[in-house]
Amino acid sequence: MLATAAAAVVATALPGAARATDAGGRAWQDVVVTGSGAEGAASAVTAVGGQVVASLPLVRGVAARLPAGATLGDQWLVAPQRELRVAAAPAALTDGPASTVRATLGLPANGDEGRGVTVAVVDTGIADVPDLAGRVARRIDITGSGGGDGYGHGTFMAGLIAGSGAASGGAYRGVAPAAKLVDVKVADADGRTDLITVLRGLQWVSQNARDVKVLNLSLSSNSPLPYQIDPLTQALEALWRRGVTVVVPSGNDGPGTGSVTSPGSDPVLLTAGGLDESGTAQRRDDVVATWSGRGPSWQGDAKPDLVAPGARVVSLRSPGSVVDAANPQARIGGGYFRGSGTSMATAVTSGVAAVVLAEEPKLRPDAVKNLFTATAYSAPGLSRAAGAGAGGLDAARALDAASEWRKSPSQAQFDRDTAAIGRDAKDWAALEEAILAGDRAAAAAAWAKLSAGSRDWAARAWVQLDPATRDWAARAWVTEGWGDGPDGTAEQWAARAWVARAWVARAWVSDEWAARAWVNGDWSARAWVARAWVSQDWAARAWVSDKWSARAWTWQL
Numbered sequence: 001m002l003a004t005a006a007a008a009v010v011a012t013a014l015p016g017a018a019r020a021t022d023a024g025g026r027a028w029q030d031v032v033v034t035g036s037g038a039e040g041a042a043s044a045v046t047a048v049g050g051q052v053v054a055s056l057p058l059v060r061g062v063a064a065r066l067p068a069g070a071t072l073g074d075q076w077l078v079a080p081q082r083e084l085r086v087a088a089a090p091a092a093l094t095d096g097p098a099s100t101v102r103a104t105l106g107l108p109a110n111g112d113e114g115r116g117v118t119v120a121v122v123d124t125g126i127a128d129v130p131d132l133a134g135r136v137a138r139r140i141d142i143t144g145s146g147g148g149d150g151y152g153h154g155t156f157m158a159g160l161i162a163g164s165g166a167a168s169g170g171a172y173r174g175v176a177p178a179a180k181l182v183d184v185k186v187a188d189a190d191g192r193t194d195l196i197t198v199l200r201g202l203q204w205v206s207q208n209a210r211d212v213k214v215l216n217l218s219l220s221s222n223s224p225l226p227y228q229i230d231p232l233t234q235a236l237e238a239l240w241r242r243g244v245t246v247v248v249p250s251g252n253d254g255p256g257t258g259s260v261t262s263p264g265s266d267p268v269l270l271t272a273g274g275l276d277e278s279g280t281a282q283r284r285d286d287v288v289a290t291w292s293g294r295g296p297s298w299q300g301d302a303k304p305d306l307v308a309p310g311a312r313v314v315s316l317r318s319p320g321s322v323v324d325a326a327n328p329q330a331r332i333g334g335g336y337f338r339g340s341g342t343s344m345a346t347a348v349t350s351g352v353a354a355v356v357l358a359e360e361p362k363l364r365p366d367a368v369k370n371l372f373t374a375t376a377y378s379a380p381g382l383s384r385a386a387g388a389g390a391g392g393l394d395a396a397r398a399l400d401a402a403s404e405w406r407k408s409p410s411q412a413q414f415d416r417d418t419a420a421i422g423r424d425a426k427d428w429a430a431l432e433e434a435i436l437a438g439d440r441a442a443a444a445a446a447w448a449k450l451s452a453g454s455r456d457w458a459a460r461a462w463v464q465l466d467p468a469t470r471d472w473a474a475r476a477w478v479t480e481g482w483g484d485g486p487d488g489t490a491e492q493w494a495a496r497a498w499v500a501r502a503w504v505a506r507a508w509v510s511d512e513w514a515a516r517a518w519v520n521g522d523w524s525a526r527a528w529v530a531r532a533w534v535s536q537d538w539a540a541r542a543w544v545s546d547k548w549s550a551r552a553w554t555w556q557l
Contacts, residue, residue: 027068030081032195032231034061044072056199058206058238059231063196079231084221085192097279098338099313101160101348102173104277104286106396113355114176119161119214120244121347122201123154125185127318129335131163131172137180142201143188150189152321156337157218158183159316160347161354167335172314175351175395176358182212189322195232202235209242213357216350218343220251220261226299227266237268245357245365247272247350249342250304251293254387258298264342265297270369272349273303274310274342275382275392286392287381292342294387302384305369306376308352308393310345314338352395360402367405375401420453428454 030053033041041061042052048070053063061076072078102109118137126136127149135158139147149155162181165173186201187193198219205212217236227233236246250273251261264271274292278285288294289311295303317324317337324331330338353368363371375398376391384390421428427449434442450458 028065029068030063030065030196032056032059032061032079032081032199033064033066033072033076034059034079034229034231034234035076036060038062041076044076048072053196054200054203056203056231056235058203058235059199061231063199077229079195079225079229082195082221082223083192084194084198084219085187085190097312098332099277099309099311100279100281101309101313102175103281104275104283104309104392105175105348105352106394107175107355110170110173112178114162114179114351114358116178116361117176117213117354117357118180118182118211119176119216119350119354120182120184120205120212121154121158121161122184122186122198122205122215122217122219123157124151124187124189124191125149125154126158126181126183127152127155127316127321129155129159129167129316129318131166131174131316131335132158132181133164133166135162135164135179135181136183139183139185140201140204141185142197142204143185143193145185145188147183147185149185149318150321151187151191152318152323152337153187153191153218153343154183154185155318155321156315156323156339157216157343157347159336160313160344161216161351163316168333172332172336174315175348176354179351179354179358182208191322199231199235202239205244206235206239206242209239209244212244213361214350214353215239215244215246216347217246217248217263218346220249220253220264220293220342223262227262227297230262233263233266233269236263237266240268240365243364245270245350245353245368247346247353249293249346250274250295250387252291252341254292254294255288255290257294258296260293260295260297260303264293265295265299265301265303267297267301267303270349270353270365270372271304271389272310272342272345272393273307273387273389274340274345275307275388276311277309279312283377283379283392285381286379288387289340291340292345292387302389304387304389305373306349306389306391306393307382307387308345308348310342310348311340312338313340313344313348315344315347349393352393352398355395356398356402359399360406363402363405371398371401371405420451420457424450424454 033045035041037060038055038057042055045052045062045064045066048066050064050066050070053065055062066078102111107113125141125148126132126139141147158181159172159174161174162176162179163172163174164177165171184201184204186197205215221232223230223232236248240246247270248264248266250264250271251259253259253261260271263269273294274289276287276289278287288307292307292310293304295301297303314332314336317331317335324337332338352372356368356371357363372393373390375394377394377397378391382388382391427446431443431446434446
């Protein structure tokens, strides 16, 4: 994130923060209502005397104000409004040699990459500075506070992605200097924003998805909701399905295990952790930054996907902004600033995504993610155990791989998982239905129909889970049995019942599943809560933890 730090946009559900009282003394609460569709959600809200604030078709719902105490039908999920803000960390993180971003990525010092690709920067705004002249194609102010960047965070991200380096003789050129930017301003001059404002910004991106290929959301949140139902992660996944490569940070709460934050914990999205280059362009001394969030997520997913330069990186100042004024020691010359955080790593990764998509525009988000992780470089300090995911982002190798993909697109090597799962969509759906219904025989039959490619993907995804989650899953499902013979072995389980935890994360899930199974009464009354989930010690560890309590789930209005 910006400047002095491992900064992050931290979400906090503040008591009363989403509540208000009107002139008549009536209490209201701001919420996001999601379910089967925006129109139905609007009708449900008005039926209880509420007010629709914004339509959000992206998440099949609306932002609304509900009277205190109002309840909606079981088919609707009501998520409370929550505050998000950009938070800075100790200034000491700006000390030491500056990052050598382009050299570490394997890009030439004077390159002009990214032409033809537009990146949406959903942040605090983008200041009008020389290095971004001609780069900002459009400015959208969701906050209503006016243009520009009064805080200074969004400008820094924009410079890392597409800064020309004009004010430094090219020394601080961005990763994709020929790319275009869309400034989607969702935070005010204090760096504050909220769930509804961010969702409105993402809704705008959705409506203009044909023009946006990459979305940079350098935002981190300690959301209590599982990614399968959190409106923020569901909005980002919807954009992903529409062909927008969404890049998010792992957060700055490291180095502890399980410190990855939302939306970086979502297994669908491309999550970047922070890489400390030790001030050199050589890679052997690269390590995962101490503050970089590490997985597994509280839902058991391995994150981040990779790491990218994020320590002491140099990018653009927003002169007179809050961060600029508070940290004069971080300034470099008249137009630049130095800072650290997974926000920076996210912007660098977004820039590389733009570079690769300029080379091969037909790559889908899954293919971009697979390509990046398949070509990441290794180093002694970049092991998966250290929190590096697949390793360090290697733009040069990713470009070479994209070129090879273009020569032989029929092989679609970096989209093979998506292709296999897409071909087996009906069988995956049958497996889903059987598991939800508790029909073990039907689940085993559906599994048997899956192709080798789908089974291989499931097995690889399974092994990325942390041991505690695998142990819980094995006890919760395998012991119930999936049939006689080999189909009941732990080895078969490893690739099969894994879907009980993670199938909702992938593109092969039908768009209607979340509204039908996770949100409505069927979900809470049937397959998950009434059965194994709450009967095992997993419930004590995650589902009913202090971050995921009954209060957070059934929020009383």
